[in-house]
Structure formats: structure tokens, C-alpha cells
Amino acid sequence: MYAYQLESNPYPSSPTPTEKDARILGGKRHKEAKSAILECIKELNTKVGGRDSNDGDFRVITLIQDVGSGKTHLALHIKHLQSRHNTVCTFLDLSTISPKTMSSLCNAIIKGFENEFFVQLRTKLVEYIRDRAEQGDNSAKKTLDYSFMNKLSGMTIKQKAEDLISGKASVSIENLKKFLVQWFNYYESNLIRNIITNSFDTVQNLEELLGMMAAISKLSHRFLNKIVLYEIDEFDGNQESIEFVKGIINAHLPASILLLISTPSGYAEIQGKNHSVFDRLEKANYKIDLAGSNSQEELLEIVLEYIKHNDKKGKFTQKTQDELAEKIRVLYDEFPEFRSVRSIINILYHAMEKSAELDLEKIDETAIDESIKHTYPGLKVRGSIMAIPISDFITLRRTCDGESTGLQLKRAVANLANFAHEMGNIGKLEKQNQPLDVIYQDPYGSKIGIAVVVNENHTKNYEEISNISKSSALVDKLVILTNSNIPSSESTTIVNVDKSKMVDLLYFNNKYTDHKIATLDNEKAQMLAKTVSII
Amino acid sequence: MSKEILGRIASAGLNDIKKAELKKTFGKDCDDILQNLIDKEQVFVKKKGVAYFVWTRDNYILHLSQNDPKFKIVLNMVMGISHSVAKVKEHTNNIREEVTRISQQNMVNPKSDFKAEFDRRMIESSTSIGWAPFSEIRKKICESKKISTENFYSMATDLVKRHREKYEVSSGGHEGIIMRGLVHGYVRNV
Numbered sequence: 217m218y219a220y221q222l223e224s225n226p227y228p229s230s231p232t233p234t235e236k237d238a239r240i241l242g243g244k245r246h247k248e249a250k251s252a253i254l255e256c257i258k259e260l261n262t263k264v265g266g267r268d269s270n271d272g273d274f275r276v277i278t279l280i281q282d283v284g285s286g287k288t289h290l291a292l293h294i295k296h297l298q299s300r301h302n303t304v305c306t307f308l309d310l311s312t313i314s315p316k317t318m319s320s321l322c323n324a325i326i327k328g329f330e331n332e333f334f335v336q337l338r339t340k341l342v343e344y345i346r347d348r349a350e351q352g353d354n355s356a357k358k359t360l361d362y363s364f365m366n367k368l369s370g371m372t373i374k375q376k377a378e379d380l381i382s383g384k385a386s387v388s389i390e391n392l393k394k395f396l397v398q399w400f401n402y403y404e405s406n407l408i409r410n411i412i413t414n415s416f417d418t419v420q421n422l423e424e425l426l427g428m429m430a431a432i433s434k435l436s437h438r439f440l441n442k443i444v445l446y447e448i449d450e451f452d453g454n455q456e457s458i459e460f461v462k463g464i465i466n467a468h469l470p471a472s473i474l475l476l477i478s479t480p481s482g483y484a485e486i487q488g489k490n491h492s493v494f495d496r497l498e499k500a501n502y503k504i505d506l507a508g509s510n511s512q513e514e515l516l517e518i519v520l521e522y523i524k525h526n527d528k529k530g531k532f533t534q535k536t537q538d539e540l541a542e543k544i545r546v547l548y549d550e551f552p553e554f555r556s557v558r559s560i561i562n563i564l565y566h567a568m569e570k571s572a573e574l575d576l577e578k579i580d581e582t583a584i585d586e587s588i589k590h591t592y593p594g595l596k597v598r599g600s601i602m603a604i605p606i607s608d609f610i611t612l613r614r615t616c617d618g619e620s621t622g623l624q625l626k627r628a629v630a631n632l633a634n635f636a637h638e639m640g641n642i643g644k645l646e647k648q649n650q651p652l653d654v655i656y657q658d659p660y661g662s663k664i665g666i667a668v669v670v671n672e673n674h675t676k677n678y679e680e681i682s683n684i685s686k687s688s689a690l691v692d693k694l695v696i697l698t699n700s701n702i703p704s705s706e707s708t709t710i711v712n713v714d715k716s717k718m719v720d721l722l723y724f725n726n727k728y729t730d731h732k733i734a735t736l737d738n739e740k741a742q743m744l745a746k747t748v749s750i751i
Numbered sequence: 752m753s754k755e756i757l758g759r760i761a762s763a764g765l766n767d768i769k770k771a772e773l774k775k776t777f778g779k780d781c782d783d784i785l786q787n788l789i790d791k792e793q794v795f796v797k798k799k800g801v802a803y804f805v806w807t808r809d810n811y812i813l814h815l816s817q818n819d820p821k822f823k824i825v826l827n828m829v830m831g832i833s834h835s836v837a838k839v840k841e842h843t844n845n846i847r848e849e850v851t852r853i854s855q856q857n858m859v860n861p862k863s864d865f866k867a868e869f870d871r872r873m874i875e876s877s878t879s880i881g882w883a884p885f886s887e888i889r890k891k892i893c894e895s896k897k898i899s900t901e902n903f904y905s906m907a908t909d910l911v912k913r914h915r916e917k918y919e920v921s922s923g924g925h926e927g928i929i930m931r932g933l934v935h936g937y938v939r940n941v
Contacts, residue, residue, distance in 0.1 A: 479923060481923020484924065
């Protein structure tokens with residue numbers, strides 16, 4: 217059993233999305249982009265509904281964003297929704313086709329459709345021939361190989377057509393060709409023949425390829441009442457890719473949408489290689505914008521969506537969502553490595569596996585720490601003097617915004633001064649004398665006073681610092697540790713305590729109070745004491 | 752023994768401790784040690800009637816500030832003057848800093864100036880999808896500001912990192928800022 221009582225790991229493990237992974241789509245911006253694409257599909261469907269499609273019924277959508285931002289995921293998600301939106305969709309990844317010959321591109325387009333699409337189209341086409349035959353079209357009857365003997369034996373045209381659909385009978389190719397040429401153009405005839413015989417001709421040139429694509433679009437609309445969405449991924453400055461896409465745009469495929477997926481660098485390559493294509497892309501009907509796709513909030517929504525989608529038992533409550541979100545926020549803030557969807561999903565995949573191994577109820581700091589150790593072995597908390605393990609860092613970093621932080625830091629600073637005394641760096645500590653938190657003598661006999669002023673409210677900090685400054689007469693040197701950005705004055709040394717220093721101090725304090733300061737930690741703790749002006 | 756005597760005196764806090772009591776506890780040598788502490792101004796001894804009473808220096812000041820109205824007034828006056836002086840000093844420092852800041856701003860404020868110029872050039876260089884190549888922005892800014900390519904990328908990296916929520920960068924291209932070991936050659940506003 218996985219964390220949150222999930223029966224399987226909800227996170228994908230493949231470096232690029234698969235169709236199965238793409239069934240889940242999270243994130244506000246990704247959902248907005250999805251809505252824009254569906255809007256385009258709806259608009260075209262409305263426009264071509266109830267009439268023949270023509271070359272004016274063609275749309276271009278561009279989706280340009282950095283690698284790892286979820287473009288392919290979005291495209292595959294839309295493909296998964298095709299049946300719900302009166303669309304058939306083919307997904308073509310140009311990076312997987314080499315060399316990009318017309319034949320290989322054609323094969324990839326055909327393979328990109330669901331098998332079900334050709335089955336449906338084949339059925340409709342046979343039914344069309346059947347209807348013609350039933351209306352007395354001899355050419356259609358010959359196509360179905362429906363003879364006088366069949367009629368005498370009581371077999372109907374319908375039965376003959378059903379045998380053909382189920383594969384029990386086959387058509388006469390020569391008769392089929394003769395029939396089709398009366399009702400369809402050259403490319404449509406070829407395509408219908410290919411579909412009915414389940415055997416596709418090899419295309420030799422761009423003209424044939426575009427003819428076949430136009431035929432697919434036309435026949436899908438006419439017989440299935442569906443528009444075709446061509447999704448072309450990894451479109452870049454490759455010459456063959458550019459020629460191919462230019463051809464599609466210029467061909468104005470009827471009742472079709474061309475979704476082009478690229479990166480800003482790919483887009484710039486196209487601009488440099490072919491102004492004409494670039495100009496066409498600039499004039500795309502829809503430019504899908506995934507701006508902010510790697511922002512913290514977007515990433516959070518995406519990763520939480522995976523668990524929510526699989527949470528059949530309702531164990532992923534708002535509280536547990538918030539807890540996990542806090543941990544992810546720390547990872548996002550502190551480690552640039554985890555500022556992309558792929559990297560954070562990868563960590564959560566491994567953390568989820570760890571949760572099953574350790575039988576954890578939820579993904580905790582340990583699971584994340586272990587996952588990071590295995591997947592990013594060299595990763596360390598940047599700027600940490602105490603070399604804090606990532607799990608401790610996540611825990612402590614989250615508590616840094618709490619109301620009790622100030623009190624904890626006071627105790628940490630007092631203990632750090634005790635430690636410095638034990639190490640012989642400073643003289644004996646004197647009794648605490650409010651408002652100072654620590655008073656001691658430095659090695660030269662000067663009396664040092666330290667006060668910790670850490671509040672969320674900076675106005676409160678200024679007031680406290682102003683009051684404490686009055687105590688400067690009681691000591692030779694006054695040091696104030698604060699999270700407010702205040703310059704030191706003649707009488708007071710101000711030490712700025714940022715979040716990473718707070719975490720270091722709290723980590724030291726935990727170790728010190730638990731008597732777990734090892735010999736190896738001594739030097740680090742002394743360094744920490746120096747950074748806060750104790751030594 | 753000096754430390755122990757001092758500790759005993761300190762433990763009495765604001766309340767005094769009789770010299771006789773210390774003698775009783777620490778013996779004859781107590782007199783010399785006390786004299787030594789008095790010389791170092793670590794303790795204060797006061798005669799009341801026939802007995803001598805001892806405080807640590809800090810505790811005696813606090814004792815006086817609480818029990819002696821005259822001392823309290825004098826201390827407040829001194830502290831008041833001291834704070835006034837400190838405030839005036841601080842105020843002067845603030846004014847000095849402000850004057851420096853404004854004068855620097857009037858001459859050239861590198862960071863805000865760079866940001867404004869960067870934003871302007873980015874808009875100029877971007878395509879309809881909003882992305883602009885760093886190389887083009889760099890060319891324009893290096894020419895107008897007379898700064899080196901290294902300087903430009905150092906400032907651009909700093910700008911993008913400081914305003915993470917405002918700029919989005921994309922990998923690829925021949926030049927740009929380095930993030931996670933990758934050249935990010937494109938930038939845009941979010």
C-alpha cells in the first residue's frame with residue numbers, strides 16, 4: 217500500500233509523458249491552455265457542422281514553451297479526450313522520425329491515430345457502398361461481390377456488407393476502384409481502398425502525402441462527422457520538418473486543426489531558416505501560452521492532482537494536501553533543481569515508492585530525503601554551515617515562519633554561546649538580564665550582550681531594537697540578531713538572520729540539547745558562532 | 752576564591768549582602784579579595800550604620816535606579832542625552848545615506864537602470880509569443896550602456912534570479928544565462 221492508502225503509485229516514472237500518464241492534467245495554466253484548444257475544436261466543429269467542409273475550415277495552433285513544461289503532456293491529454301469532443305486525433309513526434317522521408321512521415325501519421333478510428337471509418341465506408349448497392353448501383357453491388365446467385369440463395373446486400381465488415385468476405389479491388397472513381401477524387405479513392413483492404417500504399421512525395429492527409433480529413437468529416445486534430449511535436453529548424461509543415465499549412469486541410477509544438481529555441485530556428493513558415497506561425501489562429509508553467513503554484517497544483525485523481529478512499533484530505541504542499545514549497549524555494557514539472561514528479565515518484573517500502577501513511581521528510589539521496593546524490597542544502605540533511609532542512613525551514621521561532625532562536629543563541637564557552641572561545645556566561653538574551657565576556661574581558669529580535673512584524677522589530685539599544689550602556693558591546701534589514705550603529709552591531717541562518721541555529725540547538733554534537737560538528741558550530749558574532 | 756565571592760555577591764541580586772556574612776563564609780582572605788574586586792570596579796561597598804553592604808557593579812546601579820530618586824533622575828537625564836545623541840547620530844547617518852542614494856540614483860543606479868533597459872529591449876526583441884533571445888538584448892544593451900558581454904550576463908543572471916516570478920527563461924540558443932548547467936538563451940515576462 218502506498219502513502220494516502222493509494223493502491224498504486226500515481227506518479228509516472230518515464231522521463232517523457234506517455235498517453236496513460238497524460239490522462240491526468242493539473243495546474244491552472246495547463247487547464248487554461250486545454251480550454252483554449254478545446255475552444256478552437258468547438259468553434260471549428262460548429263462551423264463545419266451540417267455542411268461539406270472546405271479549405272477555409274483549417275486552423276493552426278502553436279504551443280511554444282521550454283522543455284519539460286508539459287507541452288507534450290497537454291497534447292496527449294487532448295488526444296485522450298478526442299471522442300468527447302467530436303474529434304479524431306493523431307500525434308506525431310518529429311524527433312522519432314529519421315530520416316524524415318514522405319513515406320516515414322505518412323506511416324507516423326497513420327500510426328498516430330487510434331486503431332478504432334480506421335475501424336469506424338471502414339465500417340462507415342462499407343455501409344456507404346452497401347447503401348449505394350441497395351439503391352440499385354450495380355457498380356456498388358460488384359464492389360461487394362454481390363451476385364445473382366447470392367440473391368437467389370436469399371442472401372441480402374446487408375448481410376454481404378456485414379461479412380465484409382467482419383472480415384468474412386473481401387472486396388473485389390478492381391470493382392472497388394471502378395466504383396470509387398465515380399464518387400471520390402483520386403486521393404480519397406486511394407485512401408478508401410487502403411482502409412477497406414487494410415493495406416496502405418507507400419507515398420512517394422509531399423503532394424501524395426498532403427493528398428492523403430486531406431482525404432483523411434475530408435472522409436472523417438463526411439462519414440464520422442468529426443474534425444481531425446494533427447498534433448506535431450518537436451517541431452524545430454529541421455529542413456524536412458519545415459517543408460512538411462509548410463506544405464500542411466498551405467494545403468488548408470479541410471475540417472482540420474494543426475497543433476504545432478515547439479520550444480522558443482526551435483521557434484527561433486524556424487525564424488532563421490524559413491521566413492515564410494515563421495510568418496505563417498506568427499499568424500496562427502491560436503497561440504497557446506503556458507507562461508508560468510513552472511511557477512511554484514502551478515507545479516503544486518499539478519503534483520497534487522495526481523494523488524487527488526487516484527484517491528478513491530478520500531484519504532488525501534485538505535490537511536494532508538497542505539502538509540505535502542509545504543514540503544514541496546521548500547524544495548522549490550531552496551533547490552533550483554526542482555523547479556520543473558519533470559524533476560518534482562520524479563522525486564515524488566520515488567518518495568511514493570519509499571512510502572510503500574516503509575509503510576508510511578503519507579509522504580514525509582524522510583521519504584523525500586531518501587529519494588533525493590538516490591536520485592540527486594550530490595545535492596546539498598546551499599549555504600548551510602551545519603551541513604543539514606535535507607529532511608531536517610525541510611522540517612526546520614517550515615517552522616521558520618511560526619510565532620515561536622523567536623523564542624526558539626533565543627534558546628539556540630544561548631546554547632551556541634554555552635557551546636562557545638565550553639570550547640574555550642568566550643568567557644563564562646553571566647546571568648540573563650532582560651532585555652538581553654545572553655551576556656558573556658569575550659577573551660579580552662569585554663562584556664558582550666546579545667539580544668534576539670525576530671518577529672514576522674518588522675515594526676515590532678524596530679520598536680524592540682530601539683528599546684534594547686538603550687541597554688548598550690550596560691555592556692561593552694551590544695549585538696542584536698534580527699530578521700529585519702537594519703544597518704549597524706556605533707553602539708550596536710546588527711546581525712541579519714536570514715532563513716538559512718535560522719535553520720542552521722535551530723538545527724544546532726536540537727543537536728546540542730540532545731547531546732548529539734559530534735567532534736565533526738565542533739568546527740561547523742564554531743563557524744556558525746562566528747557568523748552571528750558570538751565569537 | 753575571587754570568583755566564588757563574586758558569585759555569592761551576584762547571587763544576592765539587587766539586595767545587598769553584608770560584608771560580615773562574606774567574611775563568615777570565606778574567612779580572613781575575604782578582605783583582600785574584596786579590596787581587589789573594589790579596585791577593579793567589579794563590586795561596590797557601602798556603609799550603612801556600623802555595617803558594610805556589598806553589591807556587584809551592575810546590581811548596585813540597578814539598586815540605585817530603583818531606590819534612590821535623585822540617582823534615578825540623573826540616570827534618566829544621562830540616558831536621555833545619550834539616546835538623543837545616538838538618535839541625532841542615527842538621523843545624520845540616515846540623511847547621509849539618503850543623500851548618497853539619491854545622488855547615486857541621479858547619476859546612475861545600475862540595478863534599476865539595467866532592469867528598465869532590459870525590459871525595454873526585451874519587448875523590442877520579442878516575437879508574438881513573447882520570447883526574446885538574450886543575444887539580441889545583449890547586443891543592444893552592451894552597445895547603449897557600453898558594458899561587456901560578461902558584465903551583461905552577470906547582471907542579467909542576477910536580475911532573473913531576483914525576479915524569479917517575473918521572468919521566464921528557456922533553454923537553447925548559442926548564448927544566454929547558465930542555469931542548472933544549461934544555456935538558457937531565451938527570456939520573457941510572465
